[in-house]
Amino acid sequence: MLISGWGQYPYAEADILSPVSSIGLQQDFKDGKNTVCVARGLGRSYGDSSLSSTVISTRYLNRFHCFDETAGVLTCDAGVSLDDLLSVFVPKGWFPVVTPGTRFVTVGGAIASDVHGKNHHNVGTFCDHVLSFRILIANGDVLNCSPSENRDLFLASCGGMGLTGLILDATFKLKRIESSFVEETTYKAANLKECLALFDEHNSAIYSVAWIDCLKQGKELGRSLLMLGKHSDKGGYIDLKKTAPSIPFNMPGFCLNKLSVGVFNSLYYGRVREKIQERQVHYSPYFYPLDGIANWTRLYGAKGFVQYQFVIPKEAGLEGMTRVLDKIAQSGAGSFLSVLKVFGKGNDNFLSFPFEGYTLALDFKVSTRTFELLDQLDAIVHDYGGRIYLTKDARMSERVFKKGYPEWEAFQTVREKYGVLGIFSSLQSRRLGLDVEH
Numbered sequence: 001m002l003i004s005g006w007g008q009y010p011y012a013e014a015d016i017l018s019p020v021s022s023i024g025l026q027q028d029f030k031d032g033k034n035t036v037c038v039a040r041g042l043g044r045s046y047g048d049s050s051l052s053s054t055v056i057s058t059r060y061l062n063r064f065h066c067f068d069e070t071a072g073v074l075t076c077d078a079g080v081s082l083d084d085l086l087s088v089f090v091p092k093g094w095f096p097v098v099t100p101g102t103r104f105v106t107v108g109g110a111i112a113s114d115v116h117g118k119n120h121h122n123v124g125t126f127c128d129h130v131l132s133f134r135i136l137i138a139n140g141d142v143l144n145c146s147p148s149e150n151r152d153l154f155l156a157s158c159g160g161m162g163l164t165g166l167i168l169d170a171t172f173k174l175k176r177i178e179s180s181f182v183e184e185t186t187y188k189a190a191n192l193k194e195c196l197a198l199f200d201e202h203n204s205a206i207y208s209v210a211w212i213d214c215l216k217q218g219k220e221l222g223r224s225l226l227m228l229g230k231h232s233d234k235g236g237y238i239d240l241k242k243t244a245p246s247i248p249f250n251m252p253g254f255c256l257n258k259l260s261v262g263v264f265n266s267l268y269y270g271r272v273r274e275k276i277q278e279r280q281v282h283y284s285p286y287f288y289p290l291d292g293i294a295n296w297t298r299l300y301g302a303k304g305f306v307q308y309q310f311v312i313p314k315e316a317g318l319e320g321m322t323r324v325l326d327k328i329a330q331s332g333a334g335s336f337l338s339v340l341k342v343f344g345k346g347n348d349n350f351l352s353f354p355f356e357g358y359t360l361a362l363d364f365k366v367s368t369r370t371f372e373l374l375d376q377l378d379a380i381v382h383d384y385g386g387r388i389y390l391t392k393d394a395r396m397s398e399r400v401f402k403k404g405y406p407e408w409e410a411f412q413t414v415r416e417k418y419g420v421l422g423i424f425s426s427l428q429s430r431r432l433g434l435d436v437e438h
Helices: 022-032 082-092 107-112 151-157 192-201 258-270 283-288 296-300 314-331 368-383 400-404 409-416 426-429
Strands: 002-003 011-013 015-017 036-042 054-057 066-069 073-077 095-096 131-136 142-145 166-176 181-189 207-212 224-231 276-282 305-313 336-343 356-366
Touching: 011 107, 022 166, 036 258, 036 368, 066 305, 073 368, 082 107, 107 166, 131 151, 142 151, 142 207, 151 409, 181 192, 192 207, 192 224, 192 400, 224 258, 224 283, 276 283, 305 314, 305 368, 314 356, 368 400
Parallel strands: 015 054, 036 054
Antiparallel strands: 002 011, 066 073, 073 166, 095 166, 131 142, 131 166, 181 224, 181 276, 207 224, 207 336, 305 356, 336 356
16 A cells, blocks of 8 residues: 655655464564564654564554553553553553653554654653564564663664664653643743753753744744643543544645744734743643644645754854754745754664764755755764664755764674564665665
């Protein structure tokens, strides 16, 4: 069938396998029936990282195994989604230590992308709280991996984009919460310099994220809303899950332009009238605002969109981000989604994205003009020693990838050691020079 990533770009023909247990799949690999393939959870990676000639869906590998209520340690299949996890465990007073900006990702996908959240500066990535996982490799063996057992395969798989094998199940930590609500404090920043100063001032905040108006220039360049959060002890446990309003069809491409994005940005920035605003909100709109609109990707039209997320070192933050925002504003290629976060120290995982600095995520509709702009942004990012997030990537060049991820050779060595090189492969891995084209 024809499938794509979350950005609806690119599309690829793929045979979809949907095993109901890992036993038969393991036997197929033992019998030498393995083929070039990659695992796919809920398809929320944006580009081509879960596209291959054969895709192994984990949709039916979605069982909870056990939970230690004293330690807050959960073991479950890789196909369990954060949506499933939240529905079961929030009413019991537990929450993921790290969560990305959507609840519709699987545990296996969270490990393969080594996802981060609004609290990276305090707690690191999802994989920093994974105690162990089991992974199926190309010869049919299932290996236990942890920071101490098969450590090299653990470091390669965490953030390894599914290129080291098929993660079957995982054991990881949850955190205690006392309600379903978040105490949110929003600071209105007049420009980028003020926003970064607020990040520094509130570095001890549990959660922090900023929305940026990427079209403003001059003294208003980078005007933003910084939203801090912490779990509330009031309000009880309430599930707000309900049918989300849906975008019924792909919008005409001309609807998303500099004028429409500018109007949206002005309204969004203006919705906060005070310099500082405090309120209590349910965790769902705070952590997963876009999950409240089904099929929101259709806003970008039938050609789809690309999300571009990069990180640059903290010391280069103001200068580097200013150059990026200047370039975007000059191009007029506005982004509805312009999200800025601060990262703490990185980890030892070979292809994990975060390191200490600032990260900005942007959405652009697919066009020749967009790709030209992103090539220019790549050059700026690498001028400051930054890199691009693989989970969001749909067009990065091999040269840009290898410059941003200097441990790619160590990653390849581990793949070769465990016999998975050329078996677990994606359109992205071939584009980035990690696998041979087929």
